[in-house]
Amino acid sequence: MAKCKVSYAPSVRRLPSYLLIAKQSLEHGDEYVSGTLIAAELNLEPIQVRKDLSITGIAGKPKRGYPVAPLIAAIESYLNWDKRVDAIVVGAGNLGSALSGFPGFRLHGLFIVAAFDVDTAKAGLTIHDTPVYPIEELADRVSKLGVTVAILTVPSANAQVVASTLASAGITAIWNFTNVKLKVPEDIVVQNEDLSSGYAMLSMKRRICLEPPEGDAD
Amino acid sequence: MAKCKVSYAPSVRRLPSYLLIAKQSLEHGDEYVSGTLIAAELNLEPIQVRKDLSITGIAGKPKRGYPVAPLIAAIESYLNWDKRVDAIVVGAGNLGSALSGFPGFRLHGLFIVAAFDVDTAKAGLTIHDTPVYPIEELADRVSKLGVTVAILTVPSANAQVVASTLASAGITAIWNFTNVKLKVPEDIVVQNEDLSSGYAMLSMKRRICLEPPEGDAD
DNA sequence: TAGATTGTTAATCGATTAACAATC
DNA sequence: TAGATTGTTAATCGATTAACAATC
Numbered sequence: 001m002a003k004c005k006v007s008y009a010p011s012v013r014r015l016p017s018y019l020l021i022a023k024q025s026l027e028h029g030d031e032y033v034s035g036t037l038i039a040a041e042l043n044l045e046p047i048q049v050r051k052d053l054s055i056t057g058i059a060g061k062p063k064r065g066y067p068v069a070p071l072i073a074a075i076e077s078y079l080n081w082d083k084r085v086d087a088i089v090v091g092a093g094n095l096g097s098a099l100s101g102f103p104g105f106r107l108h109g110l111f112i113v114a115a116f117d118v119d120t121a122k123a124g125l126t127i128h129d130t131p132v133y134p135i136e137e138l139a140d141r142v143s144k145l146g147v148t149v150a151i152l153t154v155p156s157a158n159a160q161v162v163a164s165t166l167a168s169a170g171i172t173a174i175w176n177f178t179n180v181k182l183k184v185p186e187d188i189v190v191q192n193e194d195l196s197s198g199y200a201m202l203s204m205k206r207r208i209c210l211e212p213p214e215g216d217a218d
Numbered sequence: 219m220a221k222c223k224v225s226y227a228p229s230v231r232r233l234p235s236y237l238l239i240a241k242q243s244l245e246h247g248d249e250y251v252s253g254t255l256i257a258a259e260l261n262l263e264p265i266q267v268r269k270d271l272s273i274t275g276i277a278g279k280p281k282r283g284y285p286v287a288p289l290i291a292a293i294e295s296y297l298n299w300d301k302r303v304d305a306i307v308v309g310a311g312n313l314g315s316a317l318s319g320f321p322g323f324r325l326h327g328l329f330i331v332a333a334f335d336v337d338t339a340k341a342g343l344t345i346h347d348t349p350v351y352p353i354e355e356l357a358d359r360v361s362k363l364g365v366t367v368a369i370l371t372v373p374s375a376n377a378q379v380v381a382s383t384l385a386s387a388g389i390t391a392i393w394n395f396t397n398v399k400l401k402v403p404e405d406i407v408v409q410n411e412d413l414s415s416g417y418a419m420l421s422m423k424r425r426i427c428l429e430p431p432e433g434d435a436d
Numbered sequence: 437t438a439g440a441t442t443g444t445t446a447a448t449c450g451a452t453t454a455a456c457a458a459t460c
Numbered sequence: 461t462a463g464a465t466t467g468t469t470a471a472t473c474g475a476t477t478a479a480c481a482a483t484c
Binding site for chain 2: 439440441442443444
């Protein structure tokens with residue numbers, strides 16, 4: 001994978017939640033939303049919200065906060081979420097289906113235009129308005145559709161093989177929901193979505209943050 | 219939520235991938251696995267792997283590495299993954315189904331013992347060997363089963379209401395797959411699994427790490 | 437023995453937080 | 461005006477990385 005670091009990664013990860021609140025403010029008819037309010041909503045420090053937002057270039061007004069519409073525009077522009085991006089889902093199991101139908105993606109400009117599965121019985125089906133094709137057609141359809149983003153939700157055992165297929169098919173970005181560390185060419189970016197990491201954090205929070213109740217045997 | 223910080227959070231998040239490699243080494247019949255090898259496998263620096271592993275208390279042998287079986291035991295013990303933990307899934311849609319059937323969880327001691335859904339048509343069904351019940355039965359069944367962990371995969375609109383129900387039902391840990399910042403009592407821990415954060419990172423990597431090919435219009 | 441690897445201590449780097457002037 | 465909020469600069473904190481002695 002491309003050796004390349006995203007600057008301000010922690011801030012980037014928090015921007016989507018700021019965006020959500022800004023959109024709620026818009027919905028609510030507010031003209032401004034303050035960093036203080038966003039922070040309160042998210043249990044963060046106001047200074048952190050301001051620092052984070054500063055990377056998008058948005059300018060706030062003392063006493064009022066940030067103008068809602070420009071704030072939304074600034075975050076979406078910074079994340080490139082103001083341009084439509086087409087993607088395919090590879091592995092049309094439950095997780096693939098869930099992601100295909102996830103309503104939030106379209107709001108971020110992400111359109112799932114096709115799904116692929118080894119199970120030929122699934123070919124011809126439609127999941128959440130997305131057509132499912134046999135995986136043999138992947139290369140052809142990817143080049144025809146001009147898609148460059150793939151969401152990988154196949155079983156771990158097949159992850160590397162499929163990733164290599166994706167690479168030769170012209171995919172340049174893989175959102176990897178498997179626990180396999182993919183070996184891909186230098187000119188492809190991979191974002192690993194590691195469920196185990198999240199579960200490790202939950203486990204530690206349980207251990208550390210919860211007073212052990214007497215007779216904790218579960 | 220409980221105001222409480224997990225120490226060495228970045229290290230904790232990496233431990234599961236070390237565990238996976240250790241298990242593969244075990245499978246492979248190796249007696250030792252070195253930090254150097256683990257690092258190479260994961261594209262990390264060896265020093266980082268050693269630092270991370272040190273928090274589990276495992277002791278390595280110069281020239282050999284870490285003894286595989288004790289390494290696995292040390293990580294699992296540190297994460298509390300060596301004891302069975304029962305959990306429920308709330309929201310038996312595609313994502314809930316996917317998580318219910320995720321094979322990795324059992325390996326980490328996590329057993330999904332019941333699922334709940336507002337859709338009464340789903341009651342009586344079984345998803346991946348997990349029985350589905352109407353959500354009205356949640357409180358009763360949770361107390362009867364003695365479960366304290368819940369995986370929340372309901373639509374955003376219902377997330378807060380359901381979280382409150384979980385809190386009063388005796389759930390003390392919520393793995394939250396919605397994008398709602400839940401307001402729960404002090405004695406409950408929440409782990410947010412934020413898909414948007416991951417997508418923000420993928421978007422930034424695309425922007426920054428990929429040379430913009432001429433005519434990038436997708 | 438020679439050399440690879442661990443584990444510790446120190447240095448660097450980056451992220452978070454604090455302080456505070458500017459401003460609407 | 462008074463006061464809340466922004467935005468900048470500096471200080472703190474924690475994570476990563478470097479250096480290197482210990483050791484098998």
